[in-house]
Amino acid sequence: MQRERGERSPKRLRADDACSASLPPVESVQQQYSTQQQQxxxxxxxxxxxxxxxxxxxxxxxxxxxxxxxxxxxxxxxx
Structure with a gap:
């Protein structure tokens, strides 16, 4: 039986949280990129x-x- 996309196992949720926690917010990356372009x-x-x-x-x-x-x-x- 396949799970629906909305449902994820607890292990998978923890892995997703860990990955997203280690990444910087998208806004700061975009801002940094645009600043570098301006410079x-x-x-x-x-x-x-x-x-x-x-x-x-x-x-x-x-x-x-x-x-x-x-x-x-x-x-x-x-x-």
Missing amino acids: QQQQEQQQQQQQQQQATTRPHQQQQHQQQQQQQQQQQAAA
């Missing part, structure tokens, strides 16, 4: 911003460096 997204955004800043400052720095070299050459030529 990851923030880090990616920061990296993208840094890369964009570097991309915009590098040509400017190169231009300054070229201007300095030209000024030095002009000064040497004038001397």
